[in-house]
Amino acid sequence: MNVRRWSALTKRELLKISRNPAAIVTSLMLPILYLVLFGQGFNFTSFLNTPGLTPAQKSQFLAQYLLGAPDYFSYFAAGMVGFVSVTATLFVGANVIFDKLFGSLKRTAASPASATDIFGARLVAGSIQPVGLAFLVLGLAILLGYAGLAGLHVSGSVTVVGVLEIVAAILILSLMFASLFLALGFSIDQPQTYFALVNAINLPVLLTSAALYPWGAMPSWLQGIASYNPITLAVEVLRINLFGGAYYPDPAWVYLLGLVGWAAAMFAIATLLTAKALAPKV
Amino acid sequence: MPDAIVAEGLSKTFNGTVKAVDTISFSVRQGEVYGFLGPNGAGKTTTLSMLTAVLGLTAGKATVDGLDVSRHPHELKQRIGLVFQESTADQDLTGRENLVLAAALFGVPLRDTPKRVNELLARLALADSADRLVKTYSGGMRRRLELAVGIIHSPRVLFLDEPTLGLDPQGRAGFWKIIGELRKDTGLTVFLTTHYLDEADGMCDRIAIIDHGKIVATGTPSELKDRVGGDVVTVRPLGDASALEPALRALPGVTGVASQDGTFRVKCPSGEALIPKVVGAATNLGLSLAGVSLRRPSLDEVFLEFTGREFREDEGPTATDRAVFMSRFQDARRGRR
Numbered sequence: 001m002n003v004r005r006w007s008a009l010t011k012r013e014l015l016k017i018s019r020n021p022a023a024i025v026t027s028l029m030l031p032i033l034y035l036v037l038f039g040q041g042f043n044f045t046s047f048l049n050t051p052g053l054t055p056a057q058k059s060q061f062l063a064q065y066l067l068g069a070p071d072y073f074s075y076f077a078a079g080m081v082g083f084v085s086v087t088a089t090l091f092v093g094a095n096v097i098f099d100k101l102f103g104s105l106k107r108t109a110a111s112p113a114s115a116t117d118i119f120g121a122r123l124v125a126g127s128i129q130p131v132g133l134a135f136l137v138l139g140l141a142i143l144l145g146y147a148g149l150a151g152l153h154v155s156g157s158v159t160v161v162g163v164l165e166i167v168a169a170i171l172i173l174s175l176m177f178a179s180l181f182l183a184l185g186f187s188i189d190q191p192q193t194y195f196a197l198v199n200a201i202n203l204p205v206l207l208t209s210a211a212l213y214p215w216g217a218m219p220s221w222l223q224g225i226a227s228y229n230p231i232t233l234a235v236e237v238l239r240i241n242l243f244g245g246a247y248y249p250d251p252a253w254v255y256l257l258g259l260v261g262w263a264a265a266m267f268a269i270a271t272l273l274t275a276k277a278l279a280p281k282v
Numbered sequence: 283m284p285d286a287i288v289a290e291g292l293s294k295t296f297n298g299t300v301k302a303v304d305t306i307s308f309s310v311r312q313g314e315v316y317g318f319l320g321p322n323g324a325g326k327t328t329t330l331s332m333l334t335a336v337l338g339l340t341a342g343k344a345t346v347d348g349l350d351v352s353r354h355p356h357e358l359k360q361r362i363g364l365v366f367q368e369s370t371a372d373q374d375l376t377g378r379e380n381l382v383l384a385a386a387l388f389g390v391p392l393r394d395t396p397k398r399v400n401e402l403l404a405r406l407a408l409a410d411s412a413d414r415l416v417k418t419y420s421g422g423m424r425r426r427l428e429l430a431v432g433i434i435h436s437p438r439v440l441f442l443d444e445p446t447l448g449l450d451p452q453g454r455a456g457f458w459k460i461i462g463e464l465r466k467d468t469g470l471t472v473f474l475t476t477h478y479l480d481e482a483d484g485m486c487d488r489i490a491i492i493d494h495g496k497i498v499a500t501g502t503p504s505e506l507k508d509r510v511g512g513d514v515v516t517v518r519p520l521g522d523a524s525a526l527e528p529a530l531r532a533l534p535g536v537t538g539v540a541s542q543d544g545t546f547r548v549k550c551p552s553g554e555a556l557i558p559k560v561v562g563a564a565t566n567l568g569l570s571l572a573g574v575s576l577r578r579p580s581l582d583e584v585f586l587e588f589t590g591r592e593f594r595e596d597e598g599p600t601a602t603d604r605a606v607f608m609s610r611f612q613d614a615r616r617g618r619r
């Protein structure tokens with residue numbers, strides 16, 4: 001790896017991202033729609049506010065179904081913050097395909113830049129951006145509570161270490177998905193093929209995670225799948241830090257470690273596929 | 283001085299069946315402008331891609347600036363400049379940003395970069411639009427930016443793939459003026475592919491004519507034209523002129539006479555000197571002439587001579603084009619590439 005080439009290519013990616021606000025808006029669209037529509041309409045824990053329920057019954061319900069989150073919306077909003085990592089890194093792979101179509105990847109590939117420089121620049125630029133966007137979605141979810149809608153209530157006491165854990169979770173999850181989408185982007189030539197594949201990946205990954213469902217309502221087989229899902233792992237780090245970890249079997253760092261495993265595996269696969277795609281065609 | 287480019291038995295086969303380049307050998311001397319001339323699909327770009335380590339070799343060996351292209355692709359990329367057929371600049375970046383990026387990629391020292399970038403922007407008449415996004419550039423400006431990117435690191439060998447495709451005559455003249463200046467200043471070696479006959483004729487020191495993946499002739503433009511057999515004087519007599527043919531054959535310097543529909547095509551080394559003699563011979567026989575015209579051999583005739591076909595700049599896709607397209611199409615369907 002050559003630091004100058006890598007940093008010049010990273011700067012290029014960041015310039016391109018900053019000059020394309022439409023991509024940022026699009027990557028925020030899905031999580032925001034989920035927050036202001038789905039989350040509002042689906043906030044079933046509001047019935048806990050009906051008179052007659054004792055505080056003990058109420059907290060038992062929350063503990064069983066939402067692992068200690070104060071209400072469904074808060075629980076779900078933490079899931080959406082994690083989902084931003086997917087919607088925001090998806091463009092990183094699409095940009096590779098557009099750079100192929102517009103010729104600029106041809107230029108870079110014909111230069112002395114190595115596959116590591118080319119892949120690394122896109123990976124880093126593409127993984128930093130979702131962290132900012134995730135915090136934007138987190139802020140929005142909290143603000144909704146002050147606008148007369150259901151909002152995210154931070155019921156735990158958030159520490160500095162907790163914030164760092166949240167940043168790490170989103171960053172590692174973004175690195176994992178950026179690796180995955182870059183691997184697809186370098187291996188595929190047609191945008192329509194890419195977007196079809198991405199759609200085929202996106203929804204199953206979201207629906208096998210604990211981002212949307214109340215944990216206690218999931219059948220055990222789905223819980224089993226979801227506990228290994230990388231989105232679940234990141235979202236659990238968020239929930240432990242925002243609502244307290246009393247009902248989670250492991251501390252946050254265990255989930256972070258699981259995420260690192262996912263990211264490392266995906267990174268290894270993506271590096272191989274990228275090097276193959278950029279090697280001289282035989 | 284060793285040759286700048288040496289290719290020996292270079293071959294490229296796509297999908298194991300389509301021979302895009304078929305065992306070609308040639309060498310390019312230092313400081314020379316060497317042109318690959320041929321119709322679409324002849325194997326020009328495939329050859330250039332192998333010499334620049336963009337494509338792997340199926341067989342054969344090639345060295346550029348003393349480096350084996352298969353064994354040292356990385357070092358090779360650092361020493362050569364490459365201008366593609368299509369625009370490869372980043373549309374969302376300014377001309378200057380594109381050049382600064384290229385300077386970093388091709389290893390121009392950091393402290394020299396601003397000076398080098400400004401120098402190239404001025405030389406290629408892009409200084410006024412340097413800070414505009416490339417998507418606002420005209421076709422000619424994009425071509426000049428491509429050239430600037432290609433020579434940012436002062437390469438020793440410059441590869442140009444159909445460099446002036448789509449440019450107007452003024453733009454083409456401007457492009458070649460810059461290449462001429464660069465050669466004078468730096469002793470650059472240029473390898474180019476083109477299907478513009480006049481460009482090959484006017485700009486190249488030597489030419490290789492390539493057709494169906496094989497080199498069919500090489501030489502300087504004038505050598506190639508001489509091989510066709512010099513000038514052609516066309517004589518159109520009035521009325522029956524069967525007596526004229528032996529008289530024309532007897533004229534000094536005439537190397538051949540062909541007649542078709544009562545018109546004679548007379549081959550000779552110097553047509554100008556022959557015309558008065560032709561008129562004299564006809565007058566002696568009491569024949570009147572409808573017209574006499576002189577045609578100097580062009581590369582068009584050279585191409586006809588060596589390939590047996592007229593040169594067409596707008597030929598449709600060839601077998602190679604179709605095979606490459608189909609393989610990409612099938613790969614895309616399988617989702618492989």
